[in-house]
Amino acid sequence: MANILLVEPDTTLGSVYKQALERAGNTVHWRKTAASAVNALDQLSIDVLILEIQMAVHNGIELLYEIRSYTDWNAVRVVLHTDIRSSRIDDRARRDLGIEQVLYKSDTSLAQLCEAVTASKVI
Amino acid sequence: MKQVVVVGIVLARxxxxxxxRILTVLTRDHGKVRLVAKGVRKIKSKMAGGIELFSVNDLTYTAGKGDLGTLISSRLKRxxxxxxxxxxxxxxxxxxxxxxxxxxxxAAEPEYFDLLNLCLQALDEAVPIQNIEVWLAVHLLSIGGHTPDLAHDTQGQALAESKCYMFDVEHMTFAQKDQGAYQSQHIKLLRLALRASSPQKLSLVQVAQPVGTSVNALCRQMLRLHGYHA
Incomplete structure (x- = not known):
């Protein structure tokens, strides 16, 4: 299964997602900010990044551009799991940032979130 | 080694x-420079704050033998x-x-630095993106020598208030055409964008949404044809 970096600023939601993803057999590292996510990427070997892009200080788009500016992190698979509607993430950004899926939180069940990780090409 | 002091905006890292990190920096007086910033990947690096994206920085570097300089210090200016x-x-x-x-x-003329700076400033001040796009497009085209002719049509006739036009992107000129998509309000918006010294100034003008959208699409088309899109 996958080594997941979950970046979710909300404590309650993060806890629920972490448990669900772990129950599906994944190893989950949960961080609440973009800066701590960069640290985690530096220290851990991550297969899949599950990311909420609405965050304080540095948002998820900034985090993704930062990640993609490092050649050694280009292989990290990215699933956006966010409160922002998929239509607001333009195609160019998806392509440039290697975003595999955009899941709108309100429409996505925990099972679908786990499926998104399984569907990721790395697994 | 010779030290160089510049004001710059980081384009890429x-x-x-x-x-x-290698930083690609657009400067006003030295064009585009590539600099090695040593140790900045470490979170506590003293230079880290000065090399953020979307900011203007005072940078001091030593010019190397090749095209790669070494960043000595940086200070966040804006x-x-x-x-x-x-x-x-x-x-x-x-x-x-x-x-x-x-x-x-x-080549990076000083005008590009000014244009980018004004564009970031407008984004920072929450000027509508559509206005920034139109303003930026006509000014980029202008610097590159591709200013659209906003005075005459393809036949050399003065553009008229009552007529409809299509746009000939190759020749950057309007061509008269019945049922053409562009009318006087589109042309006026392009003229205003070209004259406005900043996107903020352009935003002072009330523009009907369909006109703005249509002009924005035209600007994107012009930029694409002239190779401006990344």
């Missing part, structure tokens, strides 16, 4: 070894921190940086 409070603005700002990176591949 990439990793270089374990802890170093940070456009409001940009990243909005996802749409953030995405557009990255797109703008990439475009400038591409446009200035061969």
């Amino acid at each position: 990439t990793n270089y070894g374990e802890a170093d 940070n456009y921190g409001n940009i990243v409070t909005d996802i749409q603005r953030t995405m557009y700002a990255y797109e703008v940086l990439k475009s400038f990176h591409k446009i200035t591949e061969d």
